[in-house]
Structure formats: structure tokens, C-alpha cells
Amino acid sequence: MTSTLPQAASGLRPAWVTGARVASWLRWVHTSVSGGTETRTALAPYDALPTVPVPVSTVADLQAAVVAARDAQPAWSALPYGARAEVMLRFHDLLLERQDEVMDLIQWEMGKARFHAWQEVLQVANLARHYSRHGETYLKTRKVRGVIPVVTSAKEVRVPKGVVGFISPWNYPFYLGVGDLIPALLAGNTAVGKADPQTPLTLLWARALLAEAGLPEHVWEVVAGDGPTLGQALIEEVDYLCFTGSTATGRIVAQRAARRLIGASLELGGKNPLIVRADAKLDVAARGAVEAAFANTGQMCIHIERVIVHQDVYDDFVAVLLAATGAQRIGQSFDFGHDVGSLASQAQLEKVVAHVDDAVAKGASVLAGGRARPDLGPYVYEPTVLADVTEEMDLCLGETFGPVVALYRAADDEDAIAMANRGRQGLSASIFSKDIAAAEALAPRIRAGSVNINDGASLAAGTVEAGMGGMGESGLGRRHGAEGIKRFTESQTVVSSKIGPVGPPPGMSVERFIALGNGQLKLLRRLRAR
Known part of the structure; x- marks a missing residue:
């Protein structure tokens, strides 16, 4: 599985990366129709020559992307879990068919050895398949005992956060850019991801492939451009943030998320x-x-x-x-x-x-x-x-x-x-x-x-069935496993009563009701119940 790589005007590049292919990826960068024409071009590690100019999104573009994702979220989350999973399984199959393409892009943009590029394919394919098959079980409604046996019932349900923001780094542009996205989308959220300036084409290729697999247009929006500017704006707009990067930047992300009282998962540095x-x-x-x-x-x-x-x-x-x-x-x-x-x-x-x-x-x-x-x-x-x-x-x-x-x-x-x-x-x-x-x-x-x-x-x-994350200054939260999808949801308690409001029924004094309640507490203690 190799590619023919002629010397081109833009440097050593995969031959299949034509202008038409690049245009098909760049359409997924959220920029305003009437906006500017600013672009940013990374340098390929192979030869330090430019890769492909990518349009730069503004803060206004990002805000519009969040609005579009928010508008798309109710319809996406209303689909049965199985329908969302079918999109991810089609993505899984397309990925295996076209893995050479994304390995080429990962290597071209980031410089790693091809085996390590393939490991990114392996991880994303495993996550797509795992959460498609088991994510619904992780999010399954949990029944618990109501406060009064028989006449009350209770359950915990998982509801999506809404719009999830993703800031992922250049070192694993495919795995870190898409691996966390998969459970977030399967949980019923929509997403806005910031492409890293060094490796935007890999992320945009993934967006195009997911579109081919059936992902609706605004369910995953992508912005590209200045990291600090767009990153700060993203935190101000989304309902949850998934960040992978340095400990120093993670501190800033955590502070800004805390100021808005939104959740964040942070995988940070290690020694x-x-x-x-x-x-x-x-x-x-x-x-x-x-x-x-x-x-x-x-x-x-x-x-x-x-x-x-x-x-x-x-x-x-x-x-x-x-x-x-x-x-x-x-x-x-x-x-x-x-x-x-x-x-x-x-x-x-x-x-x-x-x-x-x-x-x-x-x-x-x-x-x-x-x-x-x-x-x-x-x-x-x-x-x-x-x-x-x-x-x-x-x-x-x-x-x-x-x-x-x-x-x-x-x-x-x-x-x-x-x-x-x-x-x-x-x-x-x-x-x-x-x-x-x-x-x-x-x-x-x-x-x-x-x-x-x-x-x-x-x-x-x-x-992938066990959580992965850090302790201390290496981060908060876990990717993979049950926690890897539950973090993108809220726990909601739903309780029902067959007899209406709980309290002294008509004709019973408050004193009598309290005595019955105290008797119940003592009985439960003797029975070692609850």
C-alpha cells in the first residue's frame, strides 16, 4: 500500500491530491460567503515547502458554525441510536477502503512514519465500530427505586449536551480529530471542530468521508485559522469542550470553561x-x-x-x-x-x-x-x-x-x-x-x-473499552470506554408518582405522617435496606 509521489510545484506531495480533491475538502471549512479571502498554508515536513492554502475562518464564521450546528442538533438527536450508528459503520467501511489516502495526508502534513499513520486508522476504525455497537448500552436508561416503593418510580436517562467543541492537535490529526468526535455524535450532539493549522487537510478529508457516509451537512462544522483566537471563541459558544494539547494551554481552557460553567475534558501533557x-x-x-x-x-x-x-x-x-x-x-x-x-x-x-x-x-x-x-x-x-x-x-x-x-x-x-x-x-x-x-x-x-x-x-x-486519560496536571476526564461517551451527555433524573404529590394525604395530620415516616426509616434500618 504505497503512493506514487512525483515532485510537484508545491513540493513532494501525493499524486492523487489534485486541485479537485482539495476543493472538495475545503468546502467543509466554515467561512462566510461575503467574507475575506485570507488563507493559511502549512509547510510539509518532507521538504519545508507549502502544502495547500486553507481558508481562514473568523470569529464570526465560528459563531455562525455553532448556530448551524445548534439548529441541526434536534433533528440529529431525534434519530434512533441505530440510525446514527449506521452512519459511523459506513464511515468505518469507507475508511478501510481508502486508508492509503488519509495515511498519505497524515504523513505529508505531519511527517510521521507510515506505520504510525496506520495506527491512527486502526484507532479510529476501532472506535467507530465499538461505539456504534456498544454506545447505546453505555447510555442505557437506568431504573432506580423511587422514594416510596410501589407508588413512585425513578430512572436516570442520558441526554446530549448540545453542541460540543473540539480542539485537537497536530500530532495525531486523524485519531485525535475524529476519535473523540465519534462518541459525541453518536450520543446525539452536533459538533464544531477547530482544525490545527499544521494538519487541516487530514481533518477536512475526514469530514468529507463522513459526509459520504451519510452525516448531515451541519452536524459537524469545521473552522480553520488562528488557534488562540478561534479556540477562545469556541469556548464562549459551545455547551461542552473536548481539548487535547499542552498542560499550559489546558489551564487556560479550563479557566475559560469554568467561567462559563460548562464542562470540559482535557488530555494534556505527560513525562x-x-x-x-x-x-x-x-x-x-x-x-x-x-x-x-x-x-x-x-x-x-x-x-x-x-x-x-x-x-x-x-x-x-x-x-x-x-x-x-x-x-x-x-x-x-x-x-x-x-x-x-x-x-x-x-x-x-x-x-x-x-x-x-x-x-x-x-x-x-x-x-x-x-x-x-x-x-x-x-x-x-x-x-x-x-x-x-x-x-x-x-x-x-x-x-x-x-x-x-x-x-x-x-x-x-x-x-x-x-x-x-x-x-x-x-x-x-x-x-x-x-x-x-x-x-x-x-x-x-x-x-x-x-x-x-x-x-x-x-x-x-x-x-477502547477502558478509559484513557491523566492524573494531576495531565488532564481531566477520560476518552474511550463508557466514560468516553457519557462525558458528552447530561444525567437527567425522571421520577413519577401514581398518587400525586408526596405528603400527608387528606385527613391525615402532619404529626401522624411524620410518625409513619420515622417508622419506615427504622424498619428499613432493621431490614438493612437502602
Whole structure:
């Protein structure tokens, strides 16, 4: 599954990305008919040349998009769940048929290796199928006992929030742009999503494919343009916000959402640890560390940035890790010939270089990598392994978000847990050990929303029936599983009485009614009921 990629006027680009195809995607950007003609063009990591100009939405455009989505919401939510699910299942099937197209776009816009682009397809397809099949069960009405047995009844129902706003980043433009959207739409909401300026075409391709699958025109509106301006405006207009991004921006989002008293889910940054116990299979642990540290060129919120190794196996592990790191195939191609691709932008490259240079200047040792590779691409940086990292270095507890991992020695499990819990973030963690029971006993002591045992990062992320999110400064709320769809709904209690208002019936004194009530309380206590 590869693409022919001739050199075009706009740089190295997929041959099938024609003007007509681009026009069919750009129609989904919400801009006013009488508005300006401003556009914004990203630079492709492959060659630092422009991709495609995308119209810039204004705040007025965004407000109009929310109005259109709000108008469309009652009809969409009135459809049976199964009818909405059929749209998502058709999307699932179309996605599998045309996955090469979106993998091309992800690589072109973001620079990752093709296998990691395919992982986005895998995740979105799994989520579309899972929530189409099981979302209705997650939202099922729950009957509870009424306040007075027999004559009263009660139930909890789930109702959609209304219009949900989505702010998703460039590092996983398809998975993070669409994966959360799927349960929100299936729950009966409509949506307005902000396309990231680096990767707008991927999101617009997804919108076009959903339209082909049968999604009505205004159920998912897309705006594109300046992040801070549109992001702030989005929070002011929607009924709930789903945000994925940095901890610093997440704080701002949370404050603005709180000011409006609307809910928000936030998946933020991580400085994720991987623990290698003394009994671990070192080749397995090294493979897991390499996959989790360098996947997506390290631009992944759950990727491993710290490897904590028991001192008894440290030297042996380092040797195996360096061999596995050295075997990584680095480069850019629209096929499966490389393991590690490019960073997404000059800004990302500069951040990685700054972190590594600062660490080296303060005494860190470079065991592998540690340099940019302009011969392979303008933003390519080698997979890097550092030792002797100390707290005064920026990358010690600061998120690097690149293909860099630091090694630490631990005296025992207690020491390893203490090091893993350093800092204020808590997104993902890993433990490698032959003794799975012992590792599972350690897991709850690590401050992390997910703990992978004998895997670097992908097991928890791929388990779509379980929630995924962070603790501490790594976020609020969960995607995936029951919570991943319930967050887009409100819980509403509906109670009914067969006898009218509850209180003293005609002819009964208040004193007699209270005595009966007290007798009921005592009886329930003796019966151990409720």
C-alpha cells in the first residue's frame, strides 16, 4: 500500500491530491460567503515547502458554525441510536477502503512514519465500530427505586449536551480529530471542530468521508485559522469542550470553561516513565522502550521519556537498548520503509535541540543520537538516548515531545516508584517484569491514568473499552470506554408518582405522617435496606 509521489510545484506531495480533491475538502471549512479571502498554508515536513492554502475562518464564521450546528442538533438527536450508528459503520467501511489516502495526508502534513499513520486508522476504525455497537448500552436508561416503593418510580436517562467543541492537535490529526468526535455524535450532539493549522487537510478529508457516509451537512462544522483566537471563541459558544494539547494551554481552557460553567475534558501533557525491574526480559523491555519512546517521532502525549532501570541490570539493559535504537530506520517515505520519521515543524525541532543541548551543557551523556539530520529532511532528528540527567536540566521533568529518552538507575522497586512519581504530571506509565502479579501490585502506586505491563504505551491506548486519560496536571476526564461517551451527555433524573404529590394525604395530620415516616426509616434500618 504505497503512493506514487512525483515532485510537484508545491513540493513532494501525493499524486492523487489534485486541485479537485482539495476543493472538495475545503468546502467543509466554515467561512462566510461575503467574507475575506485570507488563507493559511502549512509547510510539509518532507521538504519545508507549502502544502495547500486553507481558508481562514473568523470569529464570526465560528459563531455562525455553532448556530448551524445548534439548529441541526434536534433533528440529529431525534434519530434512533441505530440510525446514527449506521452512519459511523459506513464511515468505518469507507475508511478501510481508502486508508492509503488519509495515511498519505497524515504523513505529508505531519511527517510521521507510515506505520504510525496506520495506527491512527486502526484507532479510529476501532472506535467507530465499538461505539456504534456498544454506545447505546453505555447510555442505557437506568431504573432506580423511587422514594416510596410501589407508588413512585425513578430512572436516570442520558441526554446530549448540545453542541460540543473540539480542539485537537497536530500530532495525531486523524485519531485525535475524529476519535473523540465519534462518541459525541453518536450520543446525539452536533459538533464544531477547530482544525490545527499544521494538519487541516487530514481533518477536512475526514469530514468529507463522513459526509459520504451519510452525516448531515451541519452536524459537524469545521473552522480553520488562528488557534488562540478561534479556540477562545469556541469556548464562549459551545455547551461542552473536548481539548487535547499542552498542560499550559489546558489551564487556560479550563479557566475559560469554568467561567462559563460548562464542562470540559482535557488530555494534556505527560513525562511518562517506564520501569525495568530486575527480573525483566531485557530484550522485551528494550523493544518496548524503543517503540514507546520513538513512535510518532516522540510526538505523542503517552510516549516514554524516562526509563528507570534496576541497578542490577542497568548496564546489560543499556547495551540492548542502544542496539535496538541503532537498528531504527530513520527517514521519510510514503511507504513502510522507515521506523522513525520527521518532527512536524521547525518549532518542534528547535525545542528538541534546545532540550538536548541544555542537558549536555549541564553534564548529560549522549549514548545515542543527539543530532539533527538535515540530510534526511529539514526537521529530522535522530532517536536519542541520554544518561546522567539531573533535575537542573530542562528535559528532566519538562516534556520534550520528541525522539529523546533519559535513563535512570533505581536501587529497588520503592526507589523506582518514587522516581516515576516525580513531577506533577501523570498520564501513562509502563512496568516490565516477568512477575506480572508483582507488576500489577505496583501499578496503583504510580500516579498515572494508564499503566502498561510488558508494553510501552500502546496496550492501554488500544483498549477502547477502558478509559484513557491523566492524573494531576495531565488532564481531566477520560476518552474511550463508557466514560468516553457519557462525558458528552447530561444525567437527567425522571421520577413519577401514581398518587400525586408526596405528603400527608387528606385527613391525615402532619404529626401522624411524620410518625409513619420515622417508622419506615427504622424498619428499613432493621431490614438493612437502602
